[in-house]
Amino acid sequence: MNAPLNHPLPLLDLDVLRTFVAIAETGSFTLAANAVFRTPSAVSMQIKKLEDILGRSVFMRDARSVSLTQDGEMLLGYARRILALNREAVSKFIIPDISGVVRLGSPDDYGERVLPNVLKRFAQSHPSVAVDVVIDQSSNLRRRLAERQLDITLFTVCRNIPPEAEVLLTEPIVWGGAKGGCAHMREPLPLSIWEDGCAWRADALEALGRDGRDYRIAYMSAHTAGQRSAILSDLAIAPFPKSFIGDDIVALGPKEGLPELSNYSLAMIVAHDASAPVKAAADHIRATFELFRETGRF
Structure with missing residues (x-):
């Protein structure tokens, strides 16, 4: 009734x-x-x-x-x-009636972990804006932006941050290994990394070189999901951002006989002639990382 x-x-x-x-x-x-x-x-x-x-x-x-x-x-x-x-x-x-297309680039790791939430919220507030996403290696993304194939790109870098870049996040790189695993004890040290141009790879290999540690590339993957598989199977260890560690992957370091790694930064570059939709998308990305810095969650 x-x-x-x-x-x-x-x-x-x-x-x-x-x-x-x-x-x-x-x-x-x-x-x-x-x-x-x-x-x-x-x-x-x-x-x-x-x-x-x-x-x-x-x-x-x-x-x-x-x-x-x-x-x-x-x-x-x-x-x-x-x-x-x-x-x-x-x-x-x-809210102004903003419409158009945003061409956004991101490395695989953040494309998997962060972009889904960013794009979901952006679509809710700007339903007339289409976002085309390119997932690629950081060095390739910066080249695509320079060639005007992208409007915004995220990229990882350990040093020599470009003056036009905006740093969104800085955190340590650590060695990721399987919980209870023994891959880090093997000689030569089995690694899971990607090709030249990856900031984490460069830092890890430099550190091993300074330490005089022999290594071999046991697993190559451009995707963090693939690297996680290599770690979880105890096939190899991999340089990972500290925030990626959790569940059955643990951080390894000097206590396990591994060299300490550097910090890295996730940075963003927005095209100098950015349109209104591009600026709005960049603001959403900034807000996402501000929330992460406050709460530790994306």
């Missing part, structure tokens, strides 16, 4: 729904608080308000994790649709 007109159903607050979705996606009240620019206590109060309105629990909480209840799973679909519809409606009035 429908509710009487003089007793309308309560309205769900968009800010509360945004917080709810952030918690569901990050699995953490603290990370969600950073993402929505609120304190953890304020986020907890929002969720309590939401659960009071619905008369249902939307999260199961314990000391280590947060997960959705069955009702929370149902609400998540509605919340995403409501927020998407709100963005679409508001954008028709207050």
